[in-house]
Amino acid sequence: MKTMSITKRIAGALALPAAMYLIMMALCYSHGKMYYGTWTMWRSLLVDIGISATCAFGIGLQFKGGRFDFSGGAIMLLAAIIAGNAAVENGNNILVFILLCFGVSMICSLLVAAVYIYGRMPIVIVTIGMTLLYEAVSCLIYNGAGINITGVASLKVFSQFPLVLVPLLMSVMISVFYSYFTTTGKRAVLLANGQSVAVSIGIQEKRNVFTSYIYSGLLFGLASLIYASTKSLTGAFSSLQTVGELFSNILPVFIGLALIPFCGDTIGMIVGALTLCLMSFGLKASFTAEFGASLAIAMTGVFMFVFSVVTAQGKNIGRRLLQSFGGKKPGAHKE
């Protein structure tokens, strides 16, 4: 089988963010925003990429296993609130903060896994139910006040450069380790692509699910480290309010899965997060706050649509373009 050359791989992986960078740069410069592309911009963007990518890894881990998990946003929120408040009560102790972010995320994830495994209900239903439960808990604890640690320098280190790279790199390592160096990760792929066959050949599906949720709990814990430090959080008083967080962060997952042939899904998700963050930053910088915010949301949707069409139909589109420019018709033979 022909394998892709390294040059093609790199080009394929970087084409999307490079194109987005150039387009947004042109847009920003045309509006006089000359700071686009500077180191200051990248420092700020890294934080957004950090949240987006780590969250995407958590969602993507389950998505690759054929499980659509709605509970990620609620888990992050609950972990951030509990860990943040506990850390503050213990004299702004960062160790307490880190341990509780991981601990609460993992416990919440394992609870989802337990309900799924022993409840034997479809995963979407389980995760919706657990999301409702976690959101309700976030409204009860600490009187629903949430947490705001944006003023605590010692706790918000993960929302600033360079420490924002720590959770990002750790999530990359965990994701890669799970996918390529653990039997759980490899078996998860088998289960996703042929559940009956995989179970028939002896793969312990329950153990596999349990283990995968430990890893996704770790990833959401990393995401909540950054998430808690970047903004003021309150309890989720509307049902399934945190699902919006999920739908924002699932887009890098789709991009990552589309870029598998070039760079694998892990790098692909980072590329996806980078592309979307570049676009959002550029649009908000170029337009007024009211218009920019609305435009960024709308353009994110349009971009995803175009991206999905291109990845699904790219070969057909390419072939038709070639034909229209005088290329071979399908079925035509070489003479």
Add this chain to the structure above:
Amino acid sequence: MSNVIVTVLMSVGSVFVYSLGNMDISLGKQVGLYATLMVLITNQTGSLLPALMLCIVIALVFATINGAIGQLLRIHPIIPSMVIMFVLSGVNSMIYVNIGSRNIRLTEISNAAFKSPLIMFIVLLVEILIVAYLFRFTKCGKYARAIGANPMAAQQCGVNLIRYKVIAYMIMGICTVVASVFQMGYTAAASDGTGTGFEMNVMVALILGGMPLSGGMKSRVASAVVGAFTFALLDVGLPMIGIPMKVASIIKAIIFLIVVFITCRQKGDRLPR
């Protein structure tokens, strides 16, 4: 009452789409847009009819996009609905920025009819009967369930996937417009937050009613009715008996899990997907 009626009207219409195995996450934003347009156009023209017609046309366009694009372009069906959700988010926001107010109120016609429980009941009954008839006794419903059960088999049997998916979304779209009339009409107002989270309410209602999210032959209109009423009762009833809102949320979540445990639990050696 308006909360109940809107959830039920939307859920009943959504049965068609959920029976395909799809879900539409742009419903809430659509309700917001339709309610806003109804108030604005009715205030301009003095009659609800032009607004209603326009909203139905827009709903049919969205239905065509949602139903056809996914199938034609071979992309996941949630992508077009996600796109519509994002676009409408931006559009709704810009409408109110341009109006210069967060709320708009219906001034040209009386909204007494929309608050009448009798009219709500009649509209609901008519919609349930029509949708149930379409779902059980016509090709639209049968083919929607068949597509949800096995799209490949349905296609091989000669079912035009695009046509029946579009029809399913159109039925849901029209029901959404009807729901928007009552949502707007009950308070004779619309705001930039109208419709927020409604798609999640519909999803939870259908799940509570026992609707399989993968669609297929086990889909029933009754699931929507029972689930939507159950959901609305929980939403309305728990605060009514004096349970504080924060505790009511936990109770709702636990009841949801218990109900789905009873109705959706599956046996077998494989975990359900």
Add this chain to the structure above:
Amino acid sequence: MKKSIALALTLLMLAAVFAGCAAPSSEPAESVAANAPAAPAAAAAAPAQGGTLIYLSSMTSGKEHEAAVAMFEMMGKELGYSISVVYGDMSNDPAANLQAVQNAMTDDVVGLIVSQSGGVSEMMAEYPDLYVVGTSIDLNEVYGEGGLYADLLENDKFLGTIGNALISGSDIGKLHADYVLKNGFKKVATMMFPPFAFPQFAAADAVLRGEIAAYNQSAADADKIEIVGDAQVLMFAAVDDNYFMESAHQDLDCIVVLADGIQFVYPALKNAVDAGTMNPNVKMITGGFSSEPGFEKEIIDGLIGAVYAPAVESCIYSMVVMDNALQGKPSSDFEPLQVDGPYLFIETAEQRDAVLNNSIIVSASPEDAAMSWEEIKQHLTRFNESATQSNLIEAVQGVSVASYS
């Protein structure tokens, strides 16, 4: 068998829903009418014997919310009312607010205290016998020119409102302009919530700019104040980091935030200062107070130069007016007015410490309120028949930072 039972249960449920939801104003109105007078002016009806007051809150959590609820509960307990707290819609959606009130409605509800404006008119139409008073809300939809709910002024059951601090954009603008002028800032920028949701902030911004322009006309060149660009609109989301990357914003010495700056501006500003891309001596004047960890050092000594926060004691006005009406004894000069709320303007370390150590917005304890229960009683006509609305307004508006010193 199972299907029959399921069908029977479904029919029962449907019947219960329609029975419960039909004729929404029948039962509550009847029981309220038995206890409350038909109009505030009619003093002949028997006084209300307690009951429940629904408090439609615009906040769901936080110290300010806890403090307001604690104050209402304290006053309610003294007066024989129970307080039912319901949460308004985050977007002020009329239907959602109405739904929240409907869900909480019981036979013994005698009044509504609202801090959300969406749906107020519909609530009064749905429950025509309930008194309604605003708290911490300007209700410009009632009082503004061509307001959506202007017809409420004709309704005898509408008791007016007290604002969330100052109501007039002009007053807000002047307050902030005075701070800028007093402190000798030279390069200023402004930020605000969207005008379509908070038109008073747009008016305040215009007045602020007008005041500074007037000052500049007579000032020496070296003393002139520059306002950079138009007001940055915060669309209910934090300001983007790119705001502080613009070269024109990097040497600002004052940022006037006509919004909750602590939540929406501070994180990005702090990041920019820490990254070295922003003047480290910049001062932000912002709405909203925070006793959250880390902020006690930031206010006055740090990036937050001054705080303009509503005082929770505004709820005293609402409760007094409501009770007077329910007792059938409105004060002799009563009118359903739109009253400016008390506010705390913190611009020194002493004031900050006084608020942190002694005020109700940090402790959420009614004992720390600026007005004691004995003082409040003086404005209740059931205890003091000569109590007047003007005295009440003066007393409540007199609450300031000095009250906690």
